[in-house]
Amino acid sequence: MQIKGKWLWISQRLTAVILFVQALTVLAIWISASDFNRQDLIAHLQSTGGFVLHLSALIALVVHAAIGVWNINTDYLTAARLGAWAPAIRWSAHLAAGLLLLAILFFGIQILTIASTQTTP
Amino acid sequence: MPSSTPSTAHKKRPVALSLSQFSFPVTAIASISHRLSGTVILLATLPFLWIVSTALHSDQGFEYAAHLLTYPWLSWFWALAFGSYIYHLFAGIRHLIMDLGFGGSLRAARISSYLVLTIGLAAFLFAITQLVT
Numbered sequence: 001m002q003i004k005g006k007w008l009w010i011s012q013r014l015t016a017v018i019l020f021v022q023a024l025t026v027l028a029i030w031i032s033a034s035d036f037n038r039q040d041l042i043a044h045l046q047s048t049g050g051f052v053l054h055l056s057a058l059i060a061l062v063v064h065a066a067i068g069v070w071n072i073n074t075d076y077l078t079a080a081r082l083g084a085w086a087p088a089i090r091w092s093a094h095l096a097a098g099l100l101l102l103a104i105l106f107f108g109i110q111i112l113t114i115a116s117t118q119t120t121p
Numbered sequence: 122m123p124s125s126t127p128s129t130a131h132k133k134r135p136v137a138l139s140l141s142q143f144s145f146p147v148t149a150i151a152s153i154s155h156r157l158s159g160t161v162i163l164l165a166t167l168p169f170l171w172i173v174s175t176a177l178h179s180d181q182g183f184e185y186a187a188h189l190l191t192y193p194w195l196s197w198f199w200a201l202a203f204g205s206y207i208y209h210l211f212a213g214i215r216h217l218i219m220d221l222g223f224g225g226s227l228r229a230a231r232i233s234s235y236l237v238l239t240i241g242l243a244a245f246l247f248a249i250t251q252l253v254t
Contacts, residue, residue, distance in 0.1 A: 013220065016213050023210055038183040041176060061166070068159050100167065107170045115177055 012067045015060035022057035045115035058108040062101045069097040148227075151234035154241070155212040158205035165202035191252050200248035208241025 033040060044050045077090040145153075176186035190199050215233050219225055224233055 013217060016217065020210065020214070023206075038176060038180055041173075041183075045177075065159070065163050065166075068156075069163065072156055072160070097163070100163065104166050104170065107167065107174070111170060111174050111177065114174070118177070 008067050011063055015064040018056050018060040019064060022053055022060075025053060042115055042118045045112060046118070051112060051116065055109075055112055058105065058112075062105050065101055066098070070094065073097070146231075147234045147238070148230050151212060151215075151238055154238065155209060155216075158209040158212070158241070161202060161205040162209055165198070165205070168198075169202070191254050193254065196252040196254065197249075200245060200252050203248040203252075204241055204245025207244035208237065211237040211240045 029036070029044065045054065073090050073093045077086060077093055079086040082089055172186045172189060175189075176183045189195060215224070215237050218233075219230075224230060
């Protein structure tokens with residue numbers, strides 16, 4: 001499962017741009033909407049633009065975080081620091097982060113699904 | 122009165138590199154903060170999704186979610202998460218600009234490091250004033 005570093009490098013930046021667009025959108029809503037309520041939240045998540053943006057950003061976040069955590073774990077959880085147990089500790093950290101990201105992915109999809117089935121009066 | 126051992130032998134010498142003895146350049150602090158803030162964001166995402174999920178559930182849920190953002194002690198966590206998010210965002214933009222070939226000189230990198238660290242700290246302080254009661 002050797003992934004070329006070039007593609008990891010490109011993915012990290014591509015996902016960053018998607019997350020940047022999401023941040024700008026949320027910022028714009030935050031500034032413009034004076035009294036943001038639940039109906040506004042549902043309407044935003046139901047709109048085609050909002051749905052596509054947040055679904056893309058959710059997937060981007062999982063990819064971005066996976067690459068970031070992988071880099072951090074392989075940089076710090078090394079045999080030079082931890083000795084013989086390093087591979088076991090490193091892979092446990094990879095696994096824990098992977099499970100957390102899976103939970104984030106499914107929870108995020110569930111939120112978007114629930115929002116799309118809500119009816120706004 | 123000549124000594125049998127050279128005077129330097131009595132000096133306390135480092136036996137191994139002790140990282141705490143170095144002062145890190147601001148660019149290194151910006152880099153490690155980028156990693157730290159990313160980790161904070163990762164840990165805050167699931168709790169935040171839970172807040173969004175609760176806010177979606179009902180009007181009472183929306184009020185409850187807003188209440189949890191300003192709840193004593195918990196509000197510090199959200200303020201830290203917000204500060205980390207804004208810092209990570211700007212440090213990331215700095216990174217992308219450098220990837221494009223701008224601001225790569227040592228002087229520019231130092232200035233932009235101070236800039237993004239200041240923005241991150243300001244965002245954290247702003248969130249404290251908004252959330253911590």
